[in-house]
Amino acid sequence: xxxxxxxxxxxxxxxxxxxxxxxxxxxxxxxxxxxxxxxxxxxxxxxxxxxxxxxxxxxxxxxxxxxxxxxxxxxxxxxxxxxxxxxxxxxxxxxxxxxx
Numbered sequence: 001x002x003x004x005x006x007x008x009x010x011x012x013x014x015x016x017x018x019x020x021x022x023x024x025x026x027x028x029x030x031x032x033x034x035x036x037x038x039x040x041x042x043x044x045x046x047x048x049x050x051x052x053x054x055x056x057x058x059x060x061x062x063x064x065x066x067x068x069x070x071x072x073x074x075x076x077x078x079x080x081x082x083x084x085x086x087x088x089x090x091x092x093x094x095x096x097x098x099x100x
């Protein structure tokens with residue numbers, strides 16, 4: 001349990017293992033992916049998703065689902081299910097925001 005408490009408090013054990021509360025931030029040029037630059041998407045997800053999917057795969061999947069007319073909720077649910085299918089060992093939380 002030392003790890004769980006340390007992780008929740010971001011103690012020295014957690015930070016020595018690379019666990020922090022700071023999000024990674026990546027920017028993708030939407031003009032290269034979509035003909036409509038206004039089709040921006042914000043993706044906030046826990047490490048359970050990124051343990052089994054890389055950033056570019058998540059971004060491409062989200063753009064493709066939006067093009068097909070899926071809602072942001074459906075996109076988030078799909079990504080959670082995909083992470084579970086790929087065998088993530090952590091909890092998965094995904095928040096998707098479509099920008100108009």
